[in-house]
Amino acid sequence: MPRNDIDWEKLGFGFSDVNCHIRAVWKDGEWGEFELVKDPFITMHIGASCLHYGQECFEGIKAFRQKDGRIAIFRPMENAKRMERTAIRCVMPPMPPEKFVEACDRVIAANEEFVPPYGTGGSLYIRPLLIGTGPQIGVAPAKEYTFMIMVMPVGAYYKGGMKPVRAVILDDWDRAAPHGMGDVKVGGNYAASLFAHEKAKHDGWPVELYLDAKSHQFVEEFSTSNFMGITKDGRYVTPDSCSVLPSVTNLSLRDVARDLGMTVERRPIPYTEIRDFAAVAALGTAVVITPVWEITRGSDVIRISDPDVVHPTLTKLYQTVQGIQYGEIPDTHGWCHEVSI
Numbered sequence: 001m002p003r004n005d006i007d008w009e010k011l012g013f014g015f016s017d018v019n020c021h022i023r024a025v026w027k028d029g030e031w032g033e034f035e036l037v038k039d040p041f042i043t044m045h046i047g048a049s050c051l052h053y054g055q056e057c058f059e060g061i062k063a064f065r066q067k068d069g070r071i072a073i074f075r076p077m078e079n080a081k082r083m084e085r086t087a088i089r090c091v092m093p094p095m096p097p098e099k100f101v102e103a104c105d106r107v108i109a110a111n112e113e114f115v116p117p118y119g120t121g122g123s124l125y126i127r128p129l130l131i132g133t134g135p136q137i138g139v140a141p142a143k144e145y146t147f148m149i150m151v152m153p154v155g156a157y158y159k160g161g162m163k164p165v166r167a168v169i170l171d172d173w174d175r176a177a178p179h180g181m182g183d184v185k186v187g188g189n190y191a192a193s194l195f196a197h198e199k200a201k202h203d204g205w206p207v208e209l210y211l212d213a214k215s216h217q218f219v220e221e222f223s224t225s226n227f228m229g230i231t232k233d234g235r236y237v238t239p240d241s242c243s244v245l246p247s248v249t250n251l252s253l254r255d256v257a258r259d260l261g262m263t264v265e266r267r268p269i270p271y272t273e274i275r276d277f278a279a280v281a282a283l284g285t286a287v288v289i290t291p292v293w294e295i296t297r298g299s300d301v302i303r304i305s306d307p308d309v310v311h312p313t314l315t316k317l318y319q320t321v322q323g324i325q326y327g328e329i330p331d332t333h334g335w336c337h338e339v340s341i
């Protein structure tokens with residue numbers, strides 16, 4: 001049962017203490033047993049490779065208390081496989097995907113009372129991490145790694161309807177180069193985007209949109225979420241690029257769009273096409289869909305919609321995914337993974 005000493009309606013998106021996290025260590029060529037750990041601090045060698053050379057990756061997933069009281073994780077296997085690809089790219093030992101999902105199950109079961117009640121719009125945010133913890137000063141992969149999953153309850157992002165935002169393109173900074181690390185979920189991509197993000201925020205734009213680093217002619221993605229446009233004739237368009245992170249939200253929304261009879265296109269999107277879209281949105285686990293009503297690039301201001309108008313297709317897509325997550329709509333694709341408590 002959810003704890004009764006938490007004001008679920010007031011929860012935001014931030015750290016809060018829970019019972020424990022789960023951890024496993026890789027050394028001598030194999031993963032050790034999972035262990036539930038109460039202490040939120042970790043002790044590591046000062047020479048750990050994650051600290052010096054960025055051997056670090058992470059994931060972001062959500063679990064929901066559903067209408068019938070069950071707890072379900074949304075598509076954890078997709079995140080497990082994505083972390084496997086990221087780990088291989090950073091020469092870290094991947095956590096086998098089945099073990100990854102088992103660890104999610106165990107840490108959620110141990111923190112069951114922190115899964116927000118159905119009806120509050122909240123969820124349990126799941127943050128897996130994989131870091132090089134072995135000391136490594138000569139540049140080479142570490143000999144020891146730690147996998148951890150922390151969880152925390154988070155509140156409804158929209159407390160009353162979706163809220164469109166303004167985005168900005170800052171041509172002075174790139175997030176990821178072609179064939180770099182843009183398609184894997186490493187902390188370094190966030191470090192690479194923080195400076196531009198702070199500048200954008202300071203100047204009044206909550207999100208930044210990146211163009212491809214090579215030509216600055218094609219749309220890539222927002223700093224922490226994928227790009228999607230709806231054409232005037234109702235097609236779902238999203239960039240195809242080797243430096244965009246394959247978002248599980250985007251993957252799921254493309255299926256939902258097809259289920260709704262829409263045409264889905266994954267292809268290069270020239271910057272000049274943005275002004276033709278009927279709707280633009282940012283896609284990711286934390287918010288699912290953030291409508292974008294205006295995009296600024298230097299003196300070019302593209303107005304996509306009125307500031308407070310949400311395109312009905314975005315609303316429909318959002319409600320469908322949330323409906324599946326909360327067990328209100330039949331889960332025809334088998335996306336919800338039930339956690340046994």
Ligand SMILES: *Cc1c(COP(=O)(O)O)cnc(C)c1O
Pocket residue numbers: 060185189221222223224225226245246247248249250283284285286
């Ligand atoms: C995590 C992330 C996303 C969103 O992916 P989801 O799987 O939908 O949460 C998008 N872009 C970047 C750069 C990311 O790191």
